[in-house]
Amino acid sequence: MAMTTNLGPIVQRAMLSGELLRLRRLAGKTQEEVARQFDWSTSKILRIEGGAVSVSTPDLQALLRLYDVTDATELERLTGLAKGTRERGWWxxxxxxxxxxxxxxxxxxxxxxxxxxxxxxxxxxxxxxxxxxxxxxxxxxxxxxxxxxxxxxxxxxxxxxxxxxxxxxxxxxxxxxxxxxxxxxxxxxxxxxxxxxxxxxxxxxxxxxxxxxxxxxxxxxxxxxxxxxxxxxxxxxxxxxxxxxxxxxxxxxxxxxxxxxxxxxxxxxxxxxxxxxxxxxxxxxxxxxxxxxxx
Incomplete structure (x- = not known):
């Protein structure tokens, strides 16, 4: 039978939301500040960081620019997690x-x-x-x-x-x-x-x-x-x-x-x-x- 290393969309969403929460705090920004920056509702940030919703690629890129994430390997890893959250689970x-x-x-x-x-x-x-x-x-x-x-x-x-x-x-x-x-x-x-x-x-x-x-x-x-x-x-x-x-x-x-x-x-x-x-x-x-x- 074929092997798989896929962690599934739910685990990848939880991993990504945790990373975005960590990066926001590392950047010294509050959820309200991020929401104002992009003219989003604060609830949108809450839902993204709480793993309740997937984050689109444009929104992810905007957040990473705001948090000053520039390392190519890190950008590729986080983008890969975001893509994984939108995959269909086998169930x-x-x-x-x-x-x-x-x-x-x-x-x-x-x-x-x-x-x-x-x-x-x-x-x-x-x-x-x-x-x-x-x-x-x-x-x-x-x-x-x-x-x-x-x-x-x-x-x-x-x-x-x-x-x-x-x-x-x-x-x-x-x-x-x-x-x-x-x-x-x-x-x-x-x-x-x-x-x-x-x-x-x-x-x-x-x-x-x-x-x-x-x-x-x-x-x-x-x-x-x-x-x-x-x-x-x-x-x-x-x-x-x-x-x-x-x-x-x-x-x-x-x-x-x-x-x-x-x-x-x-x-x-x-x-x-x-x-x-x-x-x-x-x-x-x-x-x-x-x-x-x-x-």
Whole structure:
């Protein structure tokens, strides 16, 4: 499969907005001063520096002249970022109703490290097509076959995209034992093999040097993670971390930068590791669950 180093439009927009904020401050100018200089509204500067909108090439060139950026290499880099913000993300052809989930996919496309905890289901980045199909039907609601197929394809495309990146992002998954014990598909005709195949795929993937999978055994008792799933992403660029949260009602929110809540969840993720089995023991637990289901 073809390799890609593209960070995606959302990450490049965040990188560019951060650079423009830094350059404005370095130039000693306020947002109001910049707005007056170009007869723009202050909200336009706010939206550009907040990453809410892309910046056109003429506007970018005007800003860089004002900030006295003359180095050819730097100009080329920033212009390249601006061009990247206007590209279409691979996910934009799929029917997605959640703006937060679209943003998650955009940040995921350029993340260097992805941490995820799931208390009750297999994460989308690890799901087999058969497992994903059942989850989509149960979680998303009354959908036609074409819509289900599209959403299943989206999940597999996510996995392929990250696998094709060079270098691959490091992925660290923590699963509660409930996620590997629930026999998804077992009540369907010919469905008893779905979960064992899913588990064996996870065990195989966990041997990849760019991935870690750890399980919190039932024997560890109650823990903070039972409140809900957590996704944390970090980047090679100076963007801070991104936090994605989703509750049992399917409502989600995404936080970016260096907000205190992101730091708190980062610490909670590390705290969950005090409950997990080692990667090797987790793999054995996953394979044991698969064996028991097959019997």
């Amino acid at each position: 934009q052809n799929y029917p997605l109703d959640s703006p937060d989930f679209r943003e998650l996919l955009g940040y995921e496309a350029g993340a260097s490290y992805i941490r995820q905890f799931e208390p009750s289901i297999i994460p989308g980045l690890l799901q087999t097509p058969d497992y994903a199909r059942i989850i989509v039907r149960e979680f998303v609601g009354d959908l036609g076959d074409d819509q289900v197929d599209a959403l299943v394809d989206l999940r597999i495309r996510r996995q392929d995209y990250l696998a094709d990146r060079d270098p691959r992002p490091y992925r660290f998954f923590i699963l509660d034992e409930a996620a590997i014990r629930r026999q998804v598909g077992a009540t369907l005709p010919h469905g008893r093999s779905i979960m064992p195949r899913q588990l064996r795929q996870i065990a195989e993937q966990s041997e990849d040097e760019s991935m870690t999978v750890e399980v919190i055994p039932f024997a560890k008792g109650a823990h903070y993670g039972m409140r809900g799933p957590i996704v944390l992403m970090e980047f090679d660029a100076d963007l801070g971390e991104v936090l994605y949260l989703e509750n049992h009602r399917g409502r989600s929110r995404i936080l970016t930068g260096r907000e205190e809540e992101i730091i708190e969840y980062r610490e909670r993720f590390e705290d969950l590791r005090t409950w997990t089995a080692s990667p090797a023991d987790s793999r054995d637990l996953i394979l044991k669950a698969a064996d028991e289901m097959e019997k």
